[in-house]
Amino acid sequence: MSLVHQTNEGGQELAARSELTAKELLREVGSVLRMSEAEVAAMALEEIDPSTDQTMIINMGPQHPSTHGVLRLMLELQGETVLRCKPIIGYLHTGMEKTAEQLSFMQGGTNVTRMDYLSPLNNELVFSLAVEKLLGIDGDIPERAVWMRMLLSELNRMSSHLLFMATNGMDLGAVSMMIYGWREREQVLRFFQKVTGLRMNHNFIRPGGVAADLTPGWRDDVLHILDEVEPRLEEYDILMTGQPIWRERLQGVGVITSQEAIALSATGPTLRSTGVPWDLRRDQPYLHYDEMEFDVIVGSYGDAFDRYAIRLNEIRESMKIVRQILDRMPSGDYRIQDKKVTPPPRARIDESMEALIHHFKIFTEGFKVPEGEVYVAIESPRGEIGCYIVSDGTSTPYRLHMRAPSFVNIQCLPHMMRGGLVADAVAVISSVDPVLGEVDR
Amino acid sequence: MEQLHGCPTGESRGQATVFPSLGQYLPLLKKLADEGFNMCADLTAVDYLTHPGRPLPEGVSAERFELVVNLLSLDRRERMRVRVQIAESDVIASLFDLYPGTEAMEREVFDMFGLLFSGHPDLTRILMPEDWDGHPLRKDYEIGQIPVQFKQVNS
Numbered sequence: 070m071s072l073v074h075q076t077n078e079g080g081q082e083l084a085a086r087s088e089l090t091a092k093e094l095l096r097e098v099g100s101v102l103r104m105s106e107a108e109v110a111a112m113a114l115e116e117i118d119p120s121t122d123q124t125m126i127i128n129m130g131p132q133h134p135s136t137h138g139v140l141r142l143m144l145e146l147q148g149e150t151v152l153r154c155k156p157i158i159g160y161l162h163t164g165m166e167k168t169a170e171q172l173s174f175m176q177g178g179t180n181v182t183r184m185d186y187l188s189p190l191n192n193e194l195v196f197s198l199a200v201e202k203l204l205g206i207d208g209d210i211p212e213r214a215v216w217m218r219m220l221l222s223e224l225n226r227m228s229s230h231l232l233f234m235a236t237n238g239m240d241l242g243a244v245s246m247m248i249y250g251w252r253e254r255e256q257v258l259r260f261f262q263k264v265t266g267l268r269m270n271h272n273f274i275r276p277g278g279v280a281a282d283l284t285p286g287w288r289d290d291v292l293h294i295l296d297e298v299e300p301r302l303e304e305y306d307i308l309m310t311g312q313p314i315w316r317e318r319l320q321g322v323g324v325i326t327s328q329e330a331i332a333l334s335a336t337g338p339t340l341r342s343t344g345v346p347w348d349l350r351r352d353q354p355y356l357h358y359d360e361m362e363f364d365v366i367v368g369s370y371g372d373a374f375d376r377y378a379i380r381l382n383e384i385r386e387s388m389k390i391v392r393q394i395l396d397r398m399p400s401g402d403y404r405i406q407d408k409k410v411t412p413p414p415r416a417r418i419d420e421s422m423e424a425l426i427h428h429f430k431i432f433t434e435g436f437k438v439p440e441g442e443v444y445v446a447i448e449s450p451r452g453e454i455g456c457y458i459v460s461d462g463t464s465t466p467y468r469l470h471m472r473a474p475s476f477v478n479i480q481c482l483p484h485m486m487r488g489g490l491v492a493d494a495v496a497v498i499s500s501v502d503p504v505l506g507e508v509d510r
Numbered sequence: 511m512e513q514l515h516g517c518p519t520g521e522s523r524g525q526a527t528v529f530p531s532l533g534q535y536l537p538l539l540k541k542l543a544d545e546g547f548n549m550c551a552d553l554t555a556v557d558y559l560t561h562p563g564r565p566l567p568e569g570v571s572a573e574r575f576e577l578v579v580n581l582l583s584l585d586r587r588e589r590m591r592v593r594v595q596i597a598e599s600d601v602i603a604s605l606f607d608l609y610p611g612t613e614a615m616e617r618e619v620f621d622m623f624g625l626l627f628s629g630h631p632d633l634t635r636i637l638m639p640e641d642w643d644g645h646p647l648r649k650d651y652e653i654g655q656i657p658v659q660f661k662q663v664n665s
Contacts, residue, residue: 101613101631101632103631103632105634105640106640107640158636158637159635159636159637159638159639162637162638164646166622166647167646167647167651167653171653202523203523205523331548331549331584332609332610332611333610333611334549334550334551334609334611334612335611336551345584347584352584352587353587353589440564440565441522441523442522442556442578443522443523443525444525444552444580444589444591446551446589453551455551455552455580457552457554457578457580459556461561461564467556467561468556468557468647470552470554470578472551472552472554472580476614476618477611477614477615479614480610480611480613480614509637510637
């Protein structure tokens with residue numbers, strides 16, 4: 070029901086607050102401080118009357134230890150309360166999308182893997198899936214490669230969430246949690262080092278399959294990780310989840326509704342914490358996730374505690390998936406036997422002139438990708454990571470764009486922080502878990 | 511050729527795409543939002559300066575830039591891509607009122623390509639410094655190089 074209120078500018082329609090849509094509310098409340106640095110600096114020079122001027126603008130970051138890298142927040146404060154805020158990004162911008170236009174599809178993996186440096190394998194996976202779709206070979210990838218990709222991306226989700234446990238604990242003063250989180254993540258990284266040769270920035274998942282087969286004894290290594298991490302998660306529950314100080318610190322902090330989260334295009338744990346069961350692994354399955362048995366964890370309050378609990382339980386779900394992968398890992402090729410995409414094995418080069426030519430061509434020119442454009446999205450630990458590639462028929466992408474989940478998710482920060490305390494701002498940033506390498510690209 | 515709300519449609523590798531003109535862009539997006547595309551997953555642009563001959567459906571004339579919007583329907587689990595041809599002097603209607611989440615994405619497109627959006631609340635640079643010249647992802651923006659000096663090492 071709407072009321073009409075007569076003003077000197079004519080009738081104005083009034084509606085109950087509950088009738089406002091999330092979009093109208095977001096606009097009306099105005100949590101975002103839309104002000105440039107120069108404007109803020111000019112304000113500092115103005116004469117102010119301390120009895121009426123109760124707010125101040127301060128900077129948090131980019132060198133603040135709890136802003137997860139080089140995120141800078143301009144906070145408008147009234148006493149200890151945050152009114153408006155503006156996330157300022159770009160301190161880590163290195164033009165990776167421009168660089169991608171210079172690198173061939175063969176080399177592109179080394180570039181994209183450095184964007185979200187906490188889940189590099191998910192970056193490589195989405196890039197490879199997009200290139201394969203452009204090449205039209207997305208149905209021909211050998212089964213072993215597909216299952217290996219799933220195994221690695223789930224382990225990567227575990228390592229990324231374990232690091233979240235560590236940094237979230239550190240930001241809120243639970244320093245012992247920081248050490249435990251890093252300790253468990255180390256187990257996963259050791260496995261990655263064994264299989265891919267590197268702890269981070271692997272360039273292991275490539276268009277056409279994966280770079281190498283699993284190392285002998287990999288099954289025992291994975292089982293060892295699962296056996297180690299599983300009881301440790303129970304310890305986290307004792308240390309954190311049920312602990313009154315931890316709950317006091319997180320519950321009811323940084324609340325966002327599901328309508329707001331959808332309007333702000335938030336994905337991943339940030340969206341799921343509001344009760345929207347949206348997980349691309351279940352809702353738009355890629356690889357063989359449709360054959361996997363797992364639960365999509367959702368929260369109900371949309372606060373920082375829900376986001377913590379979701380990530381903790383997603384580690385358990387990932388372990389469930391990894392166990393199923395262990396049972397079903399097939400044998401066979403680990404990359405497609407298409408000579409235009411996959412370089413020949415080293416031994417063949419000595420025997421065959423053609424193999425030598427293919428090898429030389431692939432590593433100097435790369436392979437040509439038919440003209441077209443494609444958008445592929447997968448579920449990274451932070452949300453929907455999308456890869457939009459335009460090819461003009463040559464061996465380098467004409468345009469490569471990564472839809473980075475953190476870049477979109479940090480738009481929620483002002484709305485989560487409004488009306489909260491400065492001390493809670495730290496908890497809010499931490500609960501969104503942005504990776505600045507991906508935000509700035 | 512099939513039409514969607516009067517706009518030519520196409521597909522690329524099995525992904526549905528619709529090609530509105532600049533005037534049809536905002537009305538089409540409003541209709542799509544009403545039809546259940548409740549999230550704007552991604553908004554970006556492409557500079558086709560050195561690749562003008564790309565395939566487009568009939569009735570769509572190629573311009574230098576292209577705005578690419580990827581919509582997502584959480585209920586129907588569908589995606590839809592919207593590609594709009596943009597000339598350098600065009601001003602695009604902002605999607606901020608429809609999808610507040612596009613604020614940062616439109617700022618990025620402005621920063622990287624120099625495309626203008628009308629009705630955007632804060633169209634400023636987002637990744638590059640505020641006083642930066644040029645728009646880096648344009649095809650005529652040179653890739654920088656830093657001269658490197660090698661010194662002789664005394665052994």
